[in-house]
Amino acid sequence: MSAVLELTDVTRVHGEGPAAVQALRAVSFRAHAGELVAVMGPSGSGKSTLLTLAGGLDRPTDGRVVVEGVELGALGNDERARMRRTSIGYVFQGFNLIPALTAAENVALSRELDGVAARTARAEARRVLEEVGIGDLADRFPDDMSGGQQQRVAIARAVVGERRLILADEPTGALDTETGEEILRLLRARCDAGAAGVLVTHEARHAAWADRVVFLRDGRVVDETGAESVDLLTEPAAR
Amino acid sequence: MSASTRGGWRVALRLARREALRRKGQTVLMLVLICLPVVAVTAAAIVWRTQDVSSAESVDRRMGSADALVETTGADRVVQGFDPYDSFGTFGEDDLSPGPNLGRGDVEAVLDVLGHDRPVIPLDRDSRLFETDRGVGDMEVVTTDLAHPLADGLLERVEGKYPPGPGEVVVNQALASRGPGIGDTLTVIRKTADGEKTLDLEVVGIAESTENRGYELAAGLPGAFGETENPTGRWLVGGGPVSWDDVRALNAIGVLVASRQVLTDPPPESALDPVAGGFDEPVDQVVVSVLALVGVMVLLEVVLLAGPAFAVRAKAQAHTLALVAAAGGTPGQARRTVLASGVVIGGLGGVLGVGIGIGIGAVAVPVAQLFDTTRFGPFDVPWPLLLLVAGFGFLSAVLAAVVPAFSASRQDVVAVLAGRRGERRLSVRSPFLGLALLGAGVAGAAVGAGTSGRGGGAGSVLIAGSALVSVVGMILVVPVVIALVARSAARLPLALRFAARDASRHRTRTVPAVAAVGATVAGVVALGIAVSSQEAANADAYVPMLPDGYGSVALSADADRSAVVDVLGRSLRDDQVVDVRGVQTSTDQGELEFEFRQGGDVLMLSHWGTLGSSYVVGAKVPDYVDLSADARAEADAVLDAGGLVLMRSERSYPEGYPAPELDGGPVTVDVRRWSPEEEASTATDVASAAAPSAVVEVSRSSPAVVLFSPRLLERLGLETSTVGMFIYGPVSEEAEKDLQEALAALPTAAYLYVERGYQPDAAVRIVQVVLAALGGILMLGGTLTATFLALSDARPDLATMAAVGARPRTRRTVAAAYALVVGGVGAVLGAPVGFIPGLAISQPLTRSWETGATAVDVPWLLILTVVAGLPLLTAAAVGACARGRLPLTARID
Incomplete structure (x- = not known):
């Protein structure tokens, strides 16, 4: 199985001199096609930094980030933006939909930015919205939707255009239990369909949807466990 | 344009349109800032074009219902433009010309060309x-x-x-x-x-x-x-259209024609005689250049005023832009998204501004007509010009969005997504570039001031260009000044400290507001100095003829003295009026000319005077001539000896022509008479005599120039008469008005002059008041915009203040402090920048042709009002307008 995402000895330092903070320290990590990897760890452990590096929104201070065989560090701003339009999808905790765009327009955004005709992009968006179960809400604005509906739109936005890497940062954090489970089911289904997923979460029951769980602390990978032991998941330090 | 760029613009415009609808209050503010100049210029353009009556529009008022208005010129032939009022030239007006030289009664010659079946009536x-x-x-x-x-x-x-x-x-x-x-x-x-x-x-x-x-x-x-007394004839001609060929045929016999057909539907320019094309005045390139620079300055001002609103809009969109980036948007897409706000607001503002301007113009036209004696033409909407004006609004909005757009494209996407925001670091290069531009502005202004002749020239363009460069330089210095103010705010009261630091933290929003105030103040100071200096030069050049409030009456040769005395007696006491006797130089026999020589040198004397003649006679120096006792005694002695007294003051002579230096010896007086024919007048020597002389200095221009002794005039054989009257003051303005009207009713000419000293042009005061008012309005506009945008931005901070126990009035104090920071820093920066073009343009405006001397007058009161008074006033107004209630919402980021 080929790795869609590959981090090799990635270090990220914020600031300089005495104020420097090491968010990630020589982290190596892979996510393969069809695999959902959960990343867990306490606040400040570097989970979100790992996701921004994987998404090409930030550059590592050291190490390599490779997505679908392309090293992001070697790309310029525009090329990395193109990667986010075609290969990488983001799902945020706070939904982060653009309030001025309808659900379909939010989903179609990356396709339109990629030069796809508006009509085609929207048709594609509607199809993905159907897949996530809210095809009838395509013309609604985010302010007129519930949290669960907004997060479904966010997932649709992340997967539209057959993107192969889905990065989800606490996607259920703002949702009730039942809706959260539905969202994770969608994410799981997308990975089962061939995408690689990285799920940042605090909750063990959410990590149970993953194939593997990676534990981060103080910017280092401190443990990694398989999906079969998901019921026993606790933080390594607590074990 | 690539497909992705097209798609990017499509998304950007959609986002901008929806954002405009979502943030209605902010959008209205932006529209107001963009619309106002468009509305003002549109309304002004409509009033201007409506009052400007074109040839076609003037047809009915000039020729009634006739088809043409024809006018003989007495010339052999004429060449005219399509409208003879605009341009014409005559050929062969003298007796040597072989042409028909048509006059008043020659309508038959006109009808020979146009046809005798046409109705014709004279019009004069x-x-x-x-x-x-x-x-x-x-x-x-x-x-x-x-x-x-x-x-x-x-x-x-x-x-x-x-x-x-x-x-x-x-x-x-x-x-x-x-x-x-x-x-x-x-x-x-x-x-x-x-x-x-x-x-x-x-x-x-x-x-x-x-x-x-x-x-x-x-x-x-x-x-x-x-x-x-008009020797030419004018007729209204009917009976059908008068063609351009008819016009040319009539021109060939010296007749000018305004033809209804030609004026309403002119033939192509190529039909004009090449000579007529040369009648058009060339376009003054200097005026065009200066107007273009003024246009750029106005554009800059609008851009700066609207800049904070776009900065705040871009800031509000920061999260959206970060999400777009997360979805694959490039930095260029972020730029496009913010610029699209400018496109949407500018497009809407331009159209809306023109629409409102047309409405206001329709209301303003009848009001403007009340102040104009020429009847306006039909309501005229100059669409091509309004298209330009709307384009100006569009361009100003797009330009106002440029800096926020570039800032937005450089924002830290991860920080924004994580809820952290902040300004980028200060640019190190910008202040140095700003100082360099300021230096270039000073140098350019100095060169422009040195190379301009009086009244303008290419130097004026250089000065105007330097003003623009200086303002741009100032804008680049603003961020560092704001940062310095924030750093030195540690000891200031809480509200000022908060305002100064907040202004520095949000420089993208603060800098354009401060720069707008600075540019306004610079403009006001520059124009103020220019206007005051010109006024000072005019005052300095003024030559009073008499003591203040005193008067004189000049009598023509045929004047009825007793009638004039009767009129004066109605408003003045008898002892206020004394006769002035002298030599009447304008007579039926011709004009008398005096020349004074000493040795071989002809003395150049001032010929200014307010009496009927500058050559008066007296056995003693009249007491109305202001002299010291010694000078009077010396002059009286010369007159007693049969001599003459030359009266002079330094100001009696043009600059560069010194007053005559006399050695006290005899002066020779030559008198000539020019024959009365207007053309080919010849001079005849009348008399010549040498006589002792004295030169006396008078403290102001004397009403006369030379005082002859009666004996000398007798020797010259010249007759004397009452040439005028001297009026001891004071003469009230009301009495002056009555006397003027009563003297005008007399059958013979008698001209009253009353000295009022230098009267400043009322327009100058109006200009100064308008400048101060305009400065105040723009400063208030810029400051209010920036302040209320800042208050809206600082809502979480104000909520925190409320949570820790700040009193409700704190919000007012913070608002006033913010206005003071924006207005104060802008005014303090703008005033010195205004001195650069102000001092420079004063040089060509006031430079004397003769001596090259210039005048500079700095209107300190105006500057003090603008620099100190207006920011305080604005702060007080903002403090009064701001809501006192503190927001109670919790911080969400």
Whole structure:
């Protein structure tokens, strides 16, 4: 199985001199096609930094980030933006939909930015919205939707255009239990369909949807466990 | 444009449109900032174009219902533009020319060209004096058959009827209000070589001119007002269109033609005689350049005023832009998204501004007509110009979004997504570049000031360009100054400290507001210095003729002295008026000329005077000549010895021509008389004599130049008469007005002069008040915008303040402090920048042709008002307007 995402000895330092903070320290990590990897760890452990590096929104201070065989560090701003339009999808905790765009327009955004005709992009968006179960809400604005509906739109936005890497940062954090489970089911289904997923979460029951769980602390990978032991998941330090 | 760029713009415009709808209050503010100048210029353009009557629009008022208005010139031939009012040239006006030289009675020659079956009526315009209730007034007279269909449209009948007979006239309301109404008698006065004649006419109607309003006007049949002195003839011609070929044919016999057909549907320019094309005045490149620079300055001001609003909009969109980036948007896409706000607001603002401007123009036209004596044309909307104005609005909005757009494209996406925001670090290069531009502005202004002649020239363009460069330099310095103010705010009270630091933290929003205030203040200071300096130069060049409040009357050779004395006696005491006797230089026999020589040198004397002659006579120096006792004694002694006294003051002589230096020896007086013929006048020596002389310095210009002793004039054989009267002051302005009107009613000329000292042009004061008001409005606008945007931005901080116990008035204090920071920093930066073009432009404006001397007058009060008063006033206004209630929402980021 080929790795869609590959981090090799990635270090990220914020600031300089005495104020420097090491968010990630020589982290190596892979996510393969069809695999959902959960990343867990306490606040400040570097989970979100790992996701921004994987998404090409930030550059590592050291190490390599490779997505679908392309090293992001070697790309310029525009090329990395193109990667986010075609290969990488983001799902945020706070939904982060653009309030001025309808659900379909939010989903179609990356396709339109990629030069796809508006009509085609929207048709594609509607199809993905159907897949996530809210095809009838395509013309609604985010302010007129519930949290669960907004997060479904966010997932649709992340997967539209057959993107192969889905990065989800606490996607259920703002949702009730039942809706959260539905969202994770969608994410799981997308990975089962061939995408690689990285799920940042605090909750063990959410990590149970993953194939593997990676534990981060103080910017280092401190443990990694398989999906079969998901019921026993606790933080390594607590074990 | 690639597909992804097209797609990017599509998304950006959609986002901008929706954002505009979502943030309605902010959008309205942005629209107001963009619309206001568009509205003002549109309304002004409509008033201007409506009051500007084109040739085609003026056809009816000039020729009634006729097809042409033709006028003989007395020349052999003429060359004219399509409208002879705009341009024409005559050829062969002298007796040597072989042409027909058509005159008043030669309408037959006109009809030979146009056809004898055409109806023709004469039309003439002239001026006459008439008796008013209080004296004599001027009026315009129109003579034609007003009842004839061809004259229909020349006048608008208001009341009564058009005159059916030669002894009857119609008058307009302005004339009727000064005396004769319907049924009354209008007494017309004509001064001819044979003396004054009066003519009584019966007023049978009231009619208004379709061309002018306010001026007194009377109209009657040809000859109703007596014979005109105009040697040319004018006729209204009917009977069908007069073509351009007809016009050319009439031009060939010296007749000018305004043809309805040609004016309303002119032939191509190529039909014009090449000579007529040369009549057009060339476009003044300097004026065009200066206007273009003024346009750029206005654009810059609008951009700076609107800049904070776009900065805040971009900041509000920061999260959206970060999400777009997360979805694959490039930094260029972020730029496009913010610029699209400019496109949407600019497009809407331009269209809306033009629409509102047209509405306001429609209301303003009748108001403007009240202040203009020329009747306006039909309501005129200059669409091509308005398209440019709307384009100006569009461009200003897009430019206002440029800096926020570039800032947005450089934002830290991860920080924004994580809820952290902040300004980028200060640019190190910008302040240095700003200082370099300021230096270049000073240098350019200095060079421009040195190379300009009086009144303008290429140097003025350089100065205006330097002003622009200086303002741009100032803008680049603003961020570092804001940062310095914030750093030095540690000891300031809480509100000021908060405002200064907040201004520094949000420089993208603060800098354009401060720069807008700075640019406004710079403009006000520059124009203020220019206007004051020019006024100072004018005041310095003023030469008083008499002591302040004193007067004189100049009498012509045929003046009736006793009648003048009677008139003066009505308003003045007897002891205020003394006769001045002298040599009357203008006589029926010709003009007398005096020349004064000492040795071989001809003395150059001032010939200014307010009496009927500059050469007066007296056995002693009259007491109205202001002299020291010693000088008076010396002058009296010379007069006693049969000599002459040359009176002079430093200001009697043009700059560069020093007053004559005399050695006290005899001066030779040569008298010549020029024959009365206007052309080919010849001079005849009348007399010459040498006499002792004295030069006396008077503290101001004397009403006369030379004081002759009676004995010297006797030797020269010259007669003396009362040439004028000196009036001891004070003469009140009311008495002066009464005397002027009463003297004008006398049959012979007597001119009253009363010295009032230098009278500053009222327009200058108006300009200064308007400048201060405009500065205040722009400063208030810029400061208010920035302050309220800042308050909206600082809502979480203010909520925190409320949570820790701040009183409600804290919000007001913070608002006032923010206004003070923006207004104060802007004013303090802008004022010195304004000095650069202000001092420079004062040089060419005030430079003397003769000496090259210049004047500079700095209007300190205006500057103090703008720099200190306005920021405080603005802060007080903002503090008063701001809501006192503190927000209680919790912080969400």
